[in-house]
Amino acid sequence: MLTSSVLLILLILGIYFYVRSSPKLPEHSDEIIDDILLSESEVDLIKGETGIADSKGISIWYEHLRTKGESKGTVILVMGHSSNIFGWPDYFFEEFLVAGYDVIRYDNRGVGMSDWMKGWTPEQGYTLEDMAEDCIAILDHLELDKVHLVGASMGGMIAQRLAISHGHRFHTLTSIMSSGHTADKSLTLIPKPFKRDLMKVMARYGWRPTEKNSIKMGISLIRLLRNNNNHEVNAEDIAKKMKYDMRKRKGFNRKVVKQHSKAIELSGSRYDELGSIEIPTLIIHGKKDPLVKLEHAEKYAPMIPHAKTLYLDEMGHDLPRELNAVITQAIIDFISSK
DSSP states (O other): OOOHHHHHHHHHHHHHHHHHTSOOOOTTHHHHHHHHHHOOOOOOOOOSEEEEEEETTEEEEEEEEOOSSSOOEEEEEEOOTTOOGGGSOHHHHHHHHHTTEEEEEEOOTTSTTSOOOTTOOGGGOOOHHHHHHHHHHHHHHTTOOOEEEEEETHHHHHHHHHHHHOGGGEEEEEEESOOSOTTOTTSOBSOHHHHHHHHHHHHHHSSSOOHHHHHHHHHHHHHHHHTTOOOOOOHHHHHHHHHHHHHHSOOOOTTHHHHHHHHHHHHOOOHHHHTTOOSOEEEEEETTOSSBOHHHHHHHGGGSTTOEEEEETTOOSSOOHHHHHHHHHHHHHHHHTO
16 A cells, blocks of 8 residues: 555656756747846847727837838738737737738737736626727727728627628728637537646746746647747847846736736627628638647638638648748738728
8 A cells, every 4th residue: 555655756757857848949049048147238129109098998009110211001900818918929019011001009908018907806707808998099099990900719700790880990801810609518619638638837837937937838828829839039139138027027917818808708708790891801710720720711711701711721720931831911901802
């Protein structure tokens, strides 16, 4: 019979090997992270005009980037769950600037430099409808009558709500790796393998939230979202952005995970309303998305009149550099034709 001491040792070993089996970091990540954290050189990662829009008493921070020469219009980017403006890779939004479009990216409520919603409770949580109003507040603040709308993941859900409730403010809608109803019981949300790997990453790096562990967690999560598609994860780029975010901005708001999840839950399904969208719509989704499975796009896309679709074989729940030319060119071609 095993003694309690032996059982405890076996339990500790089991937990150790379970956690150590989490997705591996890119080669030399430790050295890269150390070099960046110890470096005294400072790079300003905000290149555009910044400002604060008032959304019914809530401050929403935005960055407005201008194209060189005459502008063909403006693209506003709506980021997803718990992510701030750095969720949009530079190589992604820069393509719109090169193509002649101004770009707005902003921090959703609860993240980045926008209000962190102190005093939030599940009983009085905000919704995706409230978060959609934050986007409208930016457009009003900048006196922009009509823009092109691009949303990713939860940002795609917010973008759908904007197209339903404020369609007259947008030329087009692009919804990337998103869903029309995450709680649809006929569909899969957050598959068990993804949940398991996510728990491993959080257990390994989340227990002691140092700057280095936070960066390691960020890198690991991106690798996990890419779903082993052999897309390069640039540890140096991620480390620089996370260092800047932690030291020059407000860093990561741990409470926002529950808040954004509750916002999605409270907003429920958009299935009955998607048919009212009148603006041209493009749906982009990865066939290897490990978080929001392709079946979500396949179900909600036909509900939007005349929606175009782009389903990519080697795309997970991410915007990798390897697929950037395909994704951005598809969006640019789409909005340029409208």
